[in-house]
Amino acid sequence: MKFSFVNPGPNETLLKGEKTMISASPPLGILYIASVLKGREVEVSALDQAGEGSSIKEVVDWVMKEDPDILGVSTLITSSLTAPKIAERVKEKNPNVTIVFGNHHATFNAERILEKYPYVDIIVRGEGEQTCLELVNCLEEKRSLRGVLGVTFRHRGRIVSNPDRGLIRDVDPLPFPDRDLLDVEYHNTTIGVNVAPKKFTSFLSSRGCVFKCRFCNCANFARNLWRPRSVENILEELHLLASEGYEQLMFVDDNFTLNRKRVIKLCQRMRKEKIDVEWIGEGRVDQCPYTMLREMVKAGCRMIYFGIESASQKVLNYYNKRITPKQSEKAVANARKAGVDIIVGSFIIGAPNETKKDIQKTLNFTRRLNLDIPQANILYVCPGNLIWEEFKERGLLNEDQYWETGVCISDIYLGAVPLPEMRQMIRDYYRNFLRCPRYLTKQMLLTVRSPYRLNVAFSNLRRIGDIKDSINSFTSL
Numbered sequence: 482m483k484f485s486f487v488n489p490g491p492n493e494t495l496l497k498g499e500k501t502m503i504s505a506s507p508p509l510g511i512l513y514i515a516s517v518l519k520g521r522e523v524e525v526s527a528l529d530q531a532g533e534g535s536s537i538k539e540v541v542d543w544v545m546k547e548d549p550d551i552l553g554v555s556t557l558i559t560s561s562l563t564a565p566k567i568a569e570r571v572k573e574k575n576p577n578v579t580i581v582f583g584n585h586h587a588t589f590n591a592e593r594i595l596e597k598y599p600y601v602d603i604i605v606r607g608e609g610e611q612t613c614l615e616l617v618n619c620l621e622e623k624r625s626l627r628g629v630l631g632v633t634f635r636h637r638g639r640i641v642s643n644p645d646r647g648l649i650r651d652v653d654p655l656p657f658p659d660r661d662l663l664d665v666e667y668h669n670t671t672i673g674v675n676v677a678p679k680k681f682t683s684f685l686s687s688r689g690c691v692f693k694c695r696f697c698n699c700a701n702f703a704r705n706l707w708r709p710r711s712v713e714n715i716l717e718e719l720h721l722l723a724s725e726g727y728e729q730l731m732f733v734d735d736n737f738t739l740n741r742k743r744v745i746k747l748c749q750r751m752r753k754e755k756i757d758v759e760w761i762g763e764g765r766v767d768q769c770p771y772t773m774l775r776e777m778v779k780a781g782c783r784m785i786y787f788g789i790e791s792a793s794q795k796v797l798n799y800y801n802k803r804i805t806p807k808q809s810e811k812a813v814a815n816a817r818k819a820g821v822d823i824i825v826g827s828f829i830i831g832a833p834n835e836t837k838k839d840i841q842k843t844l845n846f847t848r849r850l851n852l853d854i855p856q857a858n859i860l861y862v863c864p865g866n867l868i869w870e871e872f873k874e875r876g877l878l879n880e881d882q883y884w885e886t887g888v889c890i891s892d893i894y895l896g897a898v899p900l901p902e903m904r905q906m907i908r909d910y911y912r913n914f915l916r917c918p919r920y921l922t923k924q925m926l927l928t929v930r931s932p933y934r935l936n937v938a939f940s941n942l943r944r945i946g947d948i949k950d951s952i953n954s955f956t957s958l
Contacts, residue, residue: 506683512658678940748780792846863887
């Protein structure tokens with residue numbers, strides 16, 4: 482059988498089909514599944530609409546040309562409306578293809594999707610490697626899906642959800658994701674700046690997270706189980722990527738820094754084995770001591786993201802973030818001292834217990850943190866996270882209205898700061914922050930002293946118009 486995969490583009494570009502510089506990462510979930518299937522002699526192909534900027538028509542034409550027996554469509558909340566349109570048009574042209582949805586959005590909305598979209602046949606819930614392999618075997622042999630764990634499907638006019646499949650506990654035996662399936666030049670951009678101008682890819686060194694942040698779906702998806710790859714297994718893939726010409730990568734783990742001893746060991750081995758790549762990482766602010774960050778920098782870490790979220794302890798407690806503002810200050814100071822070239826701090830505003838005073842306190846906090854790039858995000862919730870469940874239980878959420886798109890808390894809770902006011906606060910904040918002479922002077926001095934930042938600066942000279950547009954988007958929300 483032939484199994485083709487599509488990674489849909491975001492909902493807002495449903496019909497645009499615009500060819501733009503990609504600010505995306507390879508869809509590793511699809512590529513891992515494809516590698517497992519190829520290892521069992523299943524023919525596979527893949528298209529990344531999100532990465533290529535293809536129109537829906539172009540995606541459907543590609544599927545028709547591939548002529549698969551099974552079409553797998555990866556669905557997140559950001560592509561929840563694009564995916565069904567692709568499925569509908571493919572089914573119109575080829576009623577015999579079996580269309581399978583998977584990933585986070587499909588996992589948390591399996592029955593809803595099948596009820597609304599008759600042209601979607603099967604939902605794969607949770608991790609898909611083993612489930613997709615069994616699915617191929619059942620369809621090829623025309624056997625019942627009753628014995629396949631982790632699938633939801635139709636049977637004799639009703640929807641059936643089989644029991645969940647257990648997580649893959651030992652991830653080392655999995656084959657490496659087959660990046661050659663996709664012909665896309667990936668980059669990573671922040672505020673419109675291409676911070677990975679060389680040959681770039683994403684990399685997964687572990688799966689899952691043990692924390693239960695109430696705004697996040699990842700913990701629920703991975704059932705609060707963290708499963709690291711061994712350092713030896715990681716190094717083997719890193720050597721492979723280096724041999725293929727990759728010079729920059731981003732660790733996209735849910736929690737890369739959970740085990741500092743593992744991070745330090747990995748970084749020391751990368752140096753010892755002369756793996757010459759520049760990389761981007763993320764870290765919880767309570768897990769980033771100077772000693773570990775220094776080892777990361779010596780091993781090629783050039784940029785780090787911190788989930789700081791808020792300067793208000795009551796808001797952090799509501800999110801169940803299990804950090805303090807003091808820890809955020811310490812982590813940023815440690816990263817600066819360790820020599821990280823670009824430090825990004827991510828913030829979330831709009832919690833139901835958050836006042837305008839709390840929001841302003843957070844925005845003011847970012848000015849003191851010595852960040853290179855602050856990212857302010859407005860809280861949206863969707864099926865799979867604990868805030869969604871809270872509001873559902875309180876009778877404040879119409880699931881039928883919002884399950885496909887998610888919803889801003891202020892749209893359903895009168896006690897929250899209204900969305901227009903939050904947008905105005907963010908607009909004013911960025912206008913002042915990004916145009917501050919002191920900030921701009923400091924950034925120029927840091928750039929002059931950093932070969933990585935200089936390379937980023939020169940690589941983006943031709944894109945100055947795009948960068949200005951991106952910065953303006955922050956000041957005109």
